[in-house]
Amino acid sequence: MTAQRLTGAEMVIKALVDQGVDVVFGYPGGAVLPIYDALFQQKELRHILVRHEQGAIHAAEGYARSTGKVGVVLVTSGPGATNCVTGLVDALMDSTPIVCLTGQVPTHLIGNDAFQEADTVGITRPCTKHNYLVKTTDDVARTIHEAFHVARSGRPGPVVVDLPKNVVVAEGTYQAPVAVRHKSYHPQVKGETSRIEQAVDLMAAAKRPLFYVGGGVVNSGPAASQLLTSFARLTGFPVTLTLMGLGAYPASDKQFLGMLGMHGTFEANMAMHGCDVMVCVGARFDDRVTGRLDAFSPGSKKIHIDIDPSSINKNVHVDIPIIGDAAYVIEDMIKIWKARQHRADPAALASWWSTIDGWRKRECLSYVPSRELIKPQFALQRLFERLKGRDDVFVSTEVGQHQMWAAQFLRFDKPNRWLTSGGLGTMGYGLPAAMGAQVAHPKALCIDVAGEASILMNIQEMSTLAQYRLPVKVFILNNRYMGMVRQWQEFFFGGRYSESYMDSLPDFVKLADAFGAVGLRASKPDEVDGLIDEMLRVDRAVIADVMVDPAENCYPMIPAGAAHNEIKLGPDGDGNASPPSDEGMILV
């Protein structure tokens, strides 16, 4: 058989199809016109035309997070590529697999300040897991295949492939994907047995154990969540999840303590503070989780399972590091636990659980209900009531108080259902992410829990929803403030609300109408149920504008730089923390 001669642009399409891609999120421009022309002449790839390249990346992230597959983006050179930067960093921070194809000026013009030239590989080098500039047509297919391998394997992340226009116009030889061993990149998936044995023995001797589980278990795939759930049940140990880990363990399970960290539950944070053996699986000891480092879980022996050696001992020294994929390692742990007939010390565990139950009785998520004002927590509770028992619900969020309340009040029993920007905290993530999830799951219910400030950052994607008839529901908790900013200003800056009031907001109901969506509004608590019913009933995109109490604060809160047991539970002096230390004031 003679090798297949194709143009670089045709190779791009063929390589994507051979990688199992079914949809690309993109936006055309001069440098990628040949690729768009090849796209026009084929039927295997679907293209979703976003309204801003940032939307393309977040949509691909929503697609990737909700499916476990690689999200794919196609944009032009210069501004097309630079508009992707925020999304690339977002995907890098949250370990989301993305392949982003960027157009580039022809190779002979690179470095000449040519029209729409930007040093894309230079700009995106620290924003990606890896990036490539393809210089000859013969390398196009091989590079794209390698990009997919790098994006999805090990700790997932975004990969940029920069494609000069002459390279995609010229003809070359197509290379099919082959399972070649990469010459230098080989992430370790199997954990070291002796370490795993040590870890299991340590767990068996624990008196106050705790699983601290993060996004790595979601990254590993649904099998990892199932294995983790079995292992937790086998041991009887309590489980807490990070913001990125939500869904990795069923929230409805009685061993689940809720999310930990800055806005985590009292019981999760107190358990973290008081445990004697911590089993960290696929979490990275983020500063929003640890609080003050020298007071973080001071009495515990720490086991850390992570696929990325650079996550180990980065912020917190651990006693037993295990490098490997969460699913492989937990599977081995279960085998060893069973083989050694381990059983947690029943008396110690019972006493630990009774301590935890004492913390649970504080009901740290309770709030003062109101008949006049819609409390944001109330709106989410009512929403959750209507979602319970459904398996086809995907929730994304923007960034702010509403994100934290959504994390607290919407509870997930399965992974890949919760899409949020944790590491970078990108306002404007939620709408395109929900859109990407809806593209991947056309029949599912995809909701963006939004703030009125964040939603304006990528509101243009409402137009994309209209074009592809994507029935995404935007559920705005409208407090007329950048609430999270206002809350910090209230607590730490003497109530000086500098530039955090959202003046001159659009009428979201009319805005929905203008975008061909349905606009709904609730201003009183007794209107909330009706709004939710209507939102779920209509088979179209919806903007639901829920006018909530502008003064509500998000509790519990561990002020930045404070210890877990300095958690602030509410406004009434109960457990009120002292003003943050100087060190805390400089943290975010």
Place this chain on the structure above:
Amino acid sequence: MTLANEGRHTIAVLVDNEPGVLARVIGLFSGRGYNIDSLTVAEVDAERMLSRITVVTRGTPMIIEQIKAQLRRLVPVHRVSDLTVEGPHVERELALIKVAASGDKRVESLRIADIFRARVVDSTTSSFVFEVTGTSEKLGAFINLMRPLGLVDVSRTGVVAISRGPKAI
């Protein structure tokens, strides 16, 4: 600022010799705030297109561990070897040092060069260029001695290093 438990480490990194690879390594150090005391790079295997980077850095044990893990994470990196902890190794640096002087100072510079086994690689009636190899400390000492004798220019390669004994990186 130097912390009490900071140590100096010489790390050898074997990488694909491809465009941008040095930028990845340097960007990693600057982006994450790690120190670079010295950095050298050159191709060492033309057939396999491999370059070797030798970087001398400082940090606490936790930071050094991070640096190595972060380096290993880079896709074109094949091997990372911390020569400082992996056993005895040899470190060398080369310097070209220009001294412009006449009379006694000129004679004295030649005499010291002899003690340091420095070679004269260029000479004019009013200047010498010395080539000297050795540890960074030796080079530093030589340069300091040349200073009062008419030192006008210094060019140093940075440290290269290799482990002792039969084993390769």
